[in-house]
Amino acid sequence: MSSWDGATATALLRALAGLNPVAGGQITEGGRGSRTPAERAWRARACAWLPRRPVPVRSQARAADVLARSAHPAAAAFAADLLGVARLTGRSLHSLTPGEIQRLH
Known part of the structure; x- marks a missing residue:
């Protein structure tokens, strides 16, 4: 994975989490695929996606x-x-x- 750029790694992780559809091949997690909307929806609920982005300095969120x-x-x-x-x-x-x-x- 060291030769991948950040965009490639992000796309793969998003596909694993069910946030991006898979164009070819198959990702299986917990015995479930990733091709149908129902399978991607299950994966999106079962996997957490924590994007790494800073919180805006002026954010009032606590x-x-x-x-x-x-x-x-x-x-x-x-x-x-x-x-x-x-x-x-x-x-x-x-x-x-x-x-x-x-x-x-």
Whole structure:
């Protein structure tokens, strides 16, 4: 993979997560393919995609906002506590490290 550029790696990871359709070949995860819309939808729910992009400096979003947007806010708060980021909920996202933001997501 060292000879791939960033765009190629990103396209592959997006296909693995079910965010991009596969033009040729087959990706199988959990016994499911990736060709039909239903299979890609399952994969999009089963896999997490955490893009690596900085938070805008002027962003007013707070760590608590990330947890509140979860489909299961109570479970997200519990997981944040286990991952050691629950203490960050009052801080702005732009003040967090990339690792802290990833653990929040």
